[in-house]
Amino acid sequence: MWHEPDQGDAFAPHDHALCQSRALAEAEERLRQQGARLTPVRRRTLEILLEAHRAMGAYEVLDRLAEAGFGRQPPVAYRALEFLVEHGLAHRLQRLNAFAACLHPGEDHAPVFLICRVCDKVAEAHAGNVRSELSSAAGELGFTVERATVEALGLCPACAGRDAE
Amino acid sequence: MWHEPDQGDAFAPHDHALCQSRALAEAEERLRQQGARLTPVRRRTLEILLEAHRAMGAYEVLDRLAEAGFGRQPPVAYRALEFLVEHGLAHRLQRLNAFAACLHPGEDHAPVFLICRVCDKVAEAHAGNVRSELSSAAGELGFTVERATVEALGLCPACAGRDAE
DNA sequence: ATCGAATTGTAATAAGGTAACAAATTGTGG
DNA sequence: CCACAATTTGTTACCTTATTACAATTCGAT
Structure with missing residues (x-):
């Protein structure tokens, strides 16, 4: 039913519960190694991003944190998000002023983001070639x-299919 | 002294006055063809970006426009900037929430931006390969x-030299 | 237990951006 | 030239995103 879970491909049908719990487990492991702490706010913030499985604005995250009993002031969300980004557990999407959970922390990756303009889902693509072409163009x-x-920005397979009909 | 002016290479020493006047001339020509009008605000906005020769925030542009006698309200700057971007005469830099004049309008380009983190200068690199690698990674x-x-984001040659000393 | 460091809470405000509408200008057909 | 529609500009008001500064708390290691 599910194809073999490719952690980067948010567009493919997959088991959300599974990719969430794995991402969370990987996060804990990674932070333990780095001697950093996954405190309650930080953990909840990561869970929120993972549950949404899409890019979220800081204020949207903040609302959810407040619902969970944390502070209602912007720095609460920004600090937690910044922490996650610094530790490779989430990414910031410049184009959307938004954040998304990293779906495969642990890999030394500098991902390329694919944002569907219809459904707002975000996938991370493997992009070693893109990076190396960029470095060589810059090097010139x-x-x-x-x-x-x-x-x-573009169309994910599901939305492209819907469009074509 | 100046090497042959490469319009994309803002890092190389070059004659600013020349690249400004050329960009302006190209802008006029392009807009004439499209039947769009380079009104005073729009023209002044483009000049401001060209003079600065770096990325500028919308509010910084707005201040300069106000000095020149135009309105002091955000929409004045945003409209002019949006017009320039739509017509390929300027670019928006997501990473900086800022805008920069296009240094070679007319070419059908989707440039890659190189932003020096020390001097804030911005260059446009030719990047057909980057784009095609991106499309193929996405296609998968x-x-x-x-x-x-x-x-x-990184270091331009001049600032890298200064760093190394 | 206690000290210093890290973390969280809170207030205040800066910076970036847009919607809506009125006034002025421009171009066009009569 | 005049009237009319379309475009452009000015202005008000407001919304969203993000940061600074500082107080209160919690954590970890002596």
Whole structure:
């Protein structure tokens, strides 16, 4: 029924409960190694992102945190989100002013994001080639790439199918 | 002294006055063809971006427009900037919430931006390969790329040189 | 137990962006 | 030239996103 779970492919049908619990387990393991703490706010924030399984604005996350009994002030959400991003457990999507849980933390990845303009789902694509082409194009101008933002807007397979009908 | 002016390479030493006046001339030509009007606010906005030769926030542009006698309200700047972006005369940098003049309008380009984290200058790199790698990585997941944002943060040659000393 | 560091709560405010509508300008057909 | 429609500009009001600063609390290790 489910195909073999590819952690990066949010567009493919898959078992959400499973990918959530795995991401959470990986997060705990990773943070333990780094000596960082997954405190209640941080944990809840990650769960919120994982449950939504899409990009969420900081204020949307904040509302959910408040419902769970945490503070209602922006820094509460921004701090937790920043922590997750710094530790590779979530990503920030510049194009949307939003955040999404990382679906395969642990890998040393600098992902490329695919954002469906219809359903707002976000997938992370493997993109070693994109990065290396970028570095080489930059290198021609003597520029050294340190971090890169690669975000594509378009149509996911499900929405493209619906469109075509 | 100046090497042959490469319009995309903001990092290379070059004659600013020349690249500004050329960009402006190209803008006029392009808009004439499209039947769009380069009104005073729009023209001044483009000049402001060209003079700065770096990315500027909308409110910074707005201040300059106000100095020049135009309205002081955000929509004044946002409308002019949006017009320029729509007509390929400027770009929006998601990563910085900012705008920069396009240095080679007319080419059918979807540029890659190189942003120096030290001096804030922005260059546009030719990036056909980056785009095609992105499309093919997306294609593997069945995703169709319509628009893509590719922005790299790093060190320009001048600042890298200064760093190394 | 206690001290210092990390974390969380809160208030206040800055920065970025848009909606809605009125006034002015421009271009066009009569 | 005049009137009319379309475009452009000005302005008000407001919304969303993000940060600074500081107080209160909790955690961990001596």
